[in-house]
Amino acid sequence: MxxxxxxxxxxxxxxxxxxxxxxxxxxxxxxxxxxxxxxxxxxxxxxxxxxxxxxxxxxxxxxxxxxxxxxxxxxxxxxxxxxxxxxxxxxxxxxxxxxxxxxxxGPSVEAIHLMGSKRLSKIAMLEAGVPCIPGYEGAAQDDATLNEQAQRIGYPLMIKASAGGGGRGMRLVESPTDLTEQLSTARSEALNAFGSGELILERAVIKPRHVEIQVFGDQHGNLVYLGERDCSVQRRHQKVVEEAPCPIMTESLRQAMGEAAVKAAASVNYVGAGTVEFLLDQSGDFYFLEMNTRLQVEHPVTELVTGQDLVAWQISVAQGLPLPLKQEQIRLSGHAMEVRLYAEDPVNGFLPQTGKVLRWQPALLEGVRIDHGLREGQLVSPFYDPMLAKIIAYGATREEARRKLARAVEDCVLLGVKANQRFLANLLKHPQFAAGNATTAFVSEDFSDDPSLSAAAISSKELALAAALFYQDSAMGRAHQPGLSGWSNAASPALNYQLDSSDDSVQLTVHIVQAGEQPKLRVNHGVHCFELQLLSADGLDCSVEIDGVRQRYAYQLTGTTLHLFGHNGSLKIHNATHTTIGSTETAGNGLVKAPMDGAIVAVLVEPGSHVTKGQLLVVLEAMKMEHPLKASIDGVISRVQVNQGEQVKNRQLLVEIQANDADVLAS
CATH class of the missing domain: 3.40.50.20 (Rossmann fold)
Incomplete structure (x- = not known):
């Protein structure tokens, strides 16, 4: 039964x-x-x-x-x-x-409790003989003790929330002068994220690889490891790319790490799916980082290289059945790679994004798996982690998996919400990553000046297509009005368009070479001139021939707003041809607004307070992360329109600063 x-x-x-x-x-x-x-x-x-x-x-x-x-x-x-x-x-x-x-x-209450605490688990791993990073994992949590222990460990060092992961409550401290402030921030973030402000300190391992071992145990005392995953490519201690196997793994190192992981699991009589994470330094030594007593986000790469369904294993083990395979029966084949599609804006410090999903069309490619929970029309809210989907590719070799994954990232159509597709695609194509040489320092050092981290102008070709779609939309409207001839075959005078996107506004001239159901146009944008023919456009997808080359684009046009899926991901273009242009806000105007929906966790100023540019004013919590909001000018707080604990909307005014007289005169 x-x-x-x-x-x-x-x-x-x-x-x-x-x-x-x-x-x-x-x-x-x-x-x-x-x-x-x-x-x-x-x-x-x-x-x-x-x-x-x-x-x-x-x-x-x-x-x-x-x-x-x-x-x-x-x-x-x-x-x-x-x-x-x-x-x-x-x-x-x-x-x-x-x-x-x-x-x-899942595992037992005792295993979850022990491994859920970085402090207690590290003590247990030291007792079990598992290699660990030198640090402090004591019960005393006062600042004086932590300062004293930090001096003993030496700098640079890591502060980590004992109760959680995902980069929350984690800080790299380079010098003693920064420790007290970073302890306060890490403790606050840990308390908000995990309900516990307990911290540990560890010596910082510079430029390591982050390698984790998938372990599984059953109720009969059997334990196995199913290879490793390399999760070295990270941003702010959050994983960006995960792959299996690790590009530099050897059979002897895999066995050593696998046996250490099984030893860690055996020390708590582990049952179910678990992951033992290690830091692998440049000399080949590895150190216990933590054990996650659950299924990992990146478990699909292990499934693809082992041919096993880990959720099926979890259910089977929970039923009391023995593990499906013994250690010697587990084989690794090929290579798998995964990235996480996030609703975030890499150009603005990876700020989480909210909004309505207008279009979601996962890439359909052989060897590509996409795990998601998205529906068209749903709202991406500020209440949850901004991860939208996982895109996973499998190939016979690492290069094949990487190439497939880069294309799949570019081919997933997402309209209505900004996402990190351009960032992911560029990262996967970077020579350092392609060569398999990326460490945990890769994003901050080798990728820090990538174009995906800066605002990209919409290409002239995409602007030309946008103008053509706006033209077709208006021409169709005229065609259905008696007495108007929007779809005649006669050539028409040139049309001038003003298209706005983000902070850019451009002028284009459209010459109608041939009207009709497949209009031929000549579009001028500055020095660029395109011959363009719309072959089809049904409100969802269009086929266009530009200068003799045919391409397909996904789009959605609502009124004067066009959402177009272009080479940089989702683009939002507004037809401002008939709109009166008003003044816009400028940086440094003293208005502090919420960058997204969220909750206020701290208000650090009050009316009459004197502040300096860069001073922390308010802390906003959204999508599990704290976001500091700082003064853009020197001045005096004239109004504070928010209290701790309040929910606020995107662009809601929170604080006003009255600029100092000298600043006003200078501007």
Whole structure:
């Protein structure tokens, strides 16, 4: 008799969808939980049943243990899969499942508790003989103790939140003068993200590789490792590219790291899927970093090179069955690589983005897998992590996987929300990465001046196409009005267009060479001139021939706004030809506005305060990260229009600064 029949997935987005796909394939019924903000989400539609568990804020919905247990009881779900993030590494959640007689598809309460603390897990690993980085993992957390221990460890050093990961609560400290401020920031961010401000200190390992080992254990004492993943390409300690196998791995090093990972797991009698993370230095020595007691975001690359379904393994082990394979039966074949598609703007410091998904069309390429939870028309809100999808490619060689992945990133059509596609595509094509030489310092050192990190002007060809689409839209409108001849075959006088995008405004001249259902146009933009023919345009996709070369573009045109999927990703172009141009805000005007929807976690000034340019005024929390908002000028605070704890909207005015007289005269 099976131990369970219906699985509640205590998560959202792509991981909830991914777990449900395997659960359905194995014949299980599934239950989704969702916040009010996720009522129309894809994971809700995929599940057999769904239960609303509260408002959009995670601490009122996806982190509410009692509410999730109640949803399982209401739907008679007898197992819960936590996915990753949220409650996946929460020992109290696993304990609550156990108390309710519900199978928790994950490790034991004791393993989660121990490995969920960087401090306690490091102590346990030292006792188990697993190589660890020198540092401080003591219980005393006062600043005086941490300063004293930092002096002992030496600089540079890392501050890390003991209770979590993903770069939150993590800071690199170069000198003693920065330590106190960085401790305060890391502690605050850790407390907000994980509910614990406990920190550890570690010696900084310079330019290492981040290599992790996938381990699996069953209830019969069997433990195996399924190869490694290289996660060295990171930005602010968050993984950007993950691949398997590691480009510089040898059989002897793989065995040594794998056996160390199994030793770590065995020390806590580990059951289920787990990942032991190591730093691999340039001399070939490796050090324990942490153990994640859950499925990793990057698990698909391991699945592709081993041919195994790790979620199926999790469900099987939770049922009490032995592992499907022994260590000697596990084989690695080919190469797999994954990137994370985020709603963020690399040009503006990777600021998370919100908005409506107007179009989502995943790339369809052989050897490419895309895990996502997106639906056209859904809103990307500020309440959750900005990851939209994972794009994964498999090839016989690393180069084949890299090449496929770069194309897949460029071919995924996303309109309506800014994303990091250009950043990812450029990174995958970078010679240093292509050669397999990237370390954790790659993005900050070798990639810091990449064009994807600066604003890119829309190409003249794309502007010409935009003008043609605006022309066709207006011509079609005229064609359906009695007495007007928008679709005559006679040539017409030149039309002047003003197109705006971001901070740019350009002038174009369109000469109608031939009107009709497939208009031929000549478009002038400065010194550039294009001969263009619209072969088809149905409101979703267009086929255009420009200077004798045919290409296809995805687009959506609503009124005077065109969303066009171009060579730099999603473009938003406004037809301002008939719009009166007003004044715009300028930098340094003393107005501090919210860069996105979010919650105010700190207000550090009050009316009458004297401030200097660059001084921290307000801290905004959005998409699990804290964003400091600073003064753009010297002056006096004239108004503070927000309080700690308030939810604010994108572009909402928060603080006004009255410039000093000298600044006014200088401007």
């Amino acid at each position: 099976p131990a369970f029949n219906k699985i509640l997935v205590a998560n959202r987005g792509e991981i909830a969808c991914r777990v449900m796909r395997t659960a359905h394939a194995l014949g299980y019924r599934t239950v989704a939980v969702f916040s009010e903000a996720d009522a129309q989400a894809l994971h809700v539609q995929m599940a057999d049943e769904a239960v609303c568990i509260g408002p959009a804020q995670v601490n009122q919905s996806y982190l509410q243990i009692d509410t999730i247990i109640a949803a399982a009881q209401k739907t008679a779900a007898d197992a819960i899969h936590p996915g990753y993030g949220f409650l996946s590494e929460n020992a109290e959640f696993a304990r609550a499942c156990e108390a309710a007689g519900i199978t928790f598809i």
